[in-house]
Amino acid sequence: MSGKERMQKVLPSLSLLTEHDIYLLKEGSHFNLHEKLGAHPIESEGRRGVYFAVWAPNAESVSVVGDFNCWNPASHPLKVREDGSGIWEGFFSDIGVGALYKYHLVSRNHQYTVEKSDPFAFCTEIPPRTASVVWDLQHQWNDQDWSAQRAQRNQMTAPMSIYEMHLGSWRRVPEEGDRPMTYREMAKPLTEYLREMKFTHVELMPITEHPFYGSWGYQTTGYFAPTRRYGTPQDLMYLIDTLHQNGIGVILDWVPSHFPTDQHGLAYFDGTYLYEHADSRKGFHPDWSSAIFNYGRNEVQAFLISSALFWLETYHIDGLRIDGVASMLYLDYSRKEGEWIPNMYGGRENLEAISFLKRLNEAVYGHFPDTQTIAEESTSWPMVSRPTYLGGLGFGMKWNMGWMHDILSYFSKDPVHRKYHHGQLTFSIWYGFSENFVLPLSHDEVVHGKGSLLSKMPGDDWQRFANLRLLFGYMYAHPGKKLLFMGGELGQGTEWNHDRSLDWHLLQYPPHRQLQQWVADLNGFYREEPALYQKDFDPAGFEWIDLNDAAASTLIFLRRGENPDQPVVFVCNFTPVPRLDYRIGVPAEGFWQERLNSDSSFYGGSNLGNGGGLLAEPIPSHGRPYSLRITLPPLAMIALMRG
Known part of the structure; x- marks a missing residue:
């Protein structure tokens, strides 16, 4: 059956998209695309069904396939809009919530044929399965008290002590094959632990859906879907709601810097390089073997900014930590001469990415002024955490990667040699107020053979624990907000392994239990004394x-x-x-x-x-x-x- 014949089988026309929506999409200013594109259970003319819309401007035909039609591409064709937007849409009354689906695309480019997950899907199958799932995101939130005080809790002059964690390996269930806890199972013990340890915020390593568990979520395919590994979207909402009701803010790692090239994802979406650059010198990331977004394309900017605002609005997220900002800013990032294309002025700065980051931050703070954006930016790029109207990138804060590397290098040295490296302790103050810094002791420092924080410390067991207590003490005394990756507070002896639980059994031994108490008391003292946080950036x-x-x-x-x-x-x-x-x-x-x-x-x-x-x-x-x-x-x- 031809594409034209399939389009004629679409049920009577229905669209959630207005002419204004299309105008904003083409302009790159539509920041609520998730309300228009994707799969939406609705009622039309007395019939309940699902409205589908997908952007595929280079497709010859698009249809919806799933468990409701035996994955038959001839059964549920979509119709292309006649306004040149490249959006295919259709309403089907025989599909409901919970249905599995993908888009079957035939491209005008050499008839390339592929089945793609929905870029705007709210829910997915449990990996390694890759189908999207029609879902309703209704949830009764009970975090009104938190919402009323969030601006005060998130302001620059407030204490911010962040517990960075990977949900799948924080605490597992050994009685059931050592499986990860679900969002709901985790809600009570995680909340109680964070309250006991007196952290103000928790930062979740990416929970956006990702095909490879070992990527820790940094290879995202589902920019609007939380991973199903730990439960449903409502289960995640329950976890966040519980944390909020107990006064704990939630920061989400969010990754606009690259995406994996898995066939079911965004890569080569409609038989062309739609979301990424066609030239590998701009569209392929050599470090992660992943694709790089085409930030100069308006529709791509709208897609990404819609994703950011979606998490803040729908899941009540309190802040976004933006991963890999340095890789976005530089065209020659991790590339040799001849492997990159200079900008129009002959420079190495990625002007399109810079523009995107500024628009992103303006949109976030424009819609949610009581949240924060935090940049992981590892170079000396100026004014990362300064407003865009002053020429900055517009982030609220920036990870102080220089401090982290200097301080860990210093502490790894035998104390007899430290007097020759004294500058590593003091250098961070000389630039410490040029940005709004977060001091991170992050997951990046306890993986890939780097060892745990405790194992980095020199000396016998007593000295190693004393050094680690001193490291934490110096971090809390130093200007800047605080971030500690899970396990550091336990004195984990081995580096982090995403396939198993933290070594909670270590708490039966006094040195580990006492170190944990030290971190809790540091958090308590930090939160009690305004001198330690009111002028962090002054x-x-x-x-x-x-x-x-x-x-x-x-x-x-x-x-x-x-x-x-x-x-x-x-x-x-x-x-x-x-x-x-x-x-x-x-x-x-x-x-x-x-x-x-x-x-x-x-x-x-x-x-x-x-x-x-x-x-x-x-x-x-x-x-x-x-x-x-x-x-x-x-x-x-x-x-x-x-x-």
Whole structure:
């Protein structure tokens, strides 16, 4: 049967698309495409059915195949619109919610024939099956209290301590073949754990549907569908709802930088390079063997921005962490000379991607001003987290990858050598307020042979745990929001493995349990003291007391919030040598209480300290009129406040 004959079998015309929709799509300004394209259960003229619409401008014919027609491409043909939009659509009353479907496309390009999953599908089969599923996204939300306070919780002057996690390997069910927990099963234990550990937010590694589990979600095919590995869309909504009801924000990893070339996905969609560039020098990513979006195509921009807003609106997501921003910004990213095409000015900057990122951030903050976008950008690209009207990319925050690499390099060194690398501790402050930084200790640092955080630490077991407590303490003391990948708080001995659970059994051993308590107490102290978060992005919130004692590998600095009379003084000793009668300058007289001490026996330390606090003496030191003569424990951080 010819394409023309199939089109004549479409049921009476029905369309969710207006002329204005088509205008906005062609302009690249339609940011609610998910309401128009895809599969939508509706009622028309008293008949219930499903309306389908798909963008395939180079197709000769398109039909819907599925379990309702024995996957017969002649049964349910779509009709192409006559407005030149390239959209095929149709309404069928014999299809309902739960139906499996794909689009059967025959291209005008050499009659290329393929079956594609729906780019706008709200639900899919459980991988490795790849069919889309007709779905209704209705859910009764109960997170109104969270919504009312979200702007306050997400603002730049609020505490933000993020627990980064991979849902499939956080905690498994050993009694049932070590399977991952479902969204619903996870809701209660995850919420209770995050509350117990006092994290403010959780960041979910990509839960958008992906064919290869080992990609951790970073090879996305379903830009509007949560993975079915852990349940239905409503199950995910239940998880997010539960977290919100317990005061925990949810950040989603979202990947507009590349997509896999699996045949059922976006790649070569209608027999042409529709979503990606045809030239591999712009359309293929050598690091991930994946396709790169054509950001200069208006319809592609609309598709991606619609996806971002969809998660914020439909799933009440509180922020998007944008993966792989550096790979988007540079045309020569991970490419050798001759393997990339310069822009119109002969430069290496991807002007189309830059324009897209700015539009994305303007759209997110325009529609959801109480959310955040966070860039994973690993270079020194300027003004990533500055508004677009000032020339920035418009992100709210940026991961501080330089800090992460410097600090882990420093801590991996034997303490006897650290005095020669003191600059790795202090360098981050010199640029620390050029962006709104998040300090990440992320999943990227505990995979692919890099070992766990604990295994990176030098020395015997006691020193390794002391070093790790000190690392966490320094991170919480340093300006910037915080992010810790799951397992770090347990002192995981081996690197992360996505195919098995975290090593929860380690908590039966005191060093691991005490480290976990240290992280919880750090989170608690961080959230209690405004000096540690109100001026995270303001140089006025940080002041060195002594950064020059490289010989002893110590640092002394203070943090301030809106109230300048309530600073927190931090003293760090990066060697295993205790410093007795160590004099430090402080900004005011009175009694200085020792609020935190990572060397406390409560956390597994040697229990050296200052008896709860010290009285400042009128002896000048470090340019201050008063000073304390403290005991500085080995491989430890202490926090002092005037009490």
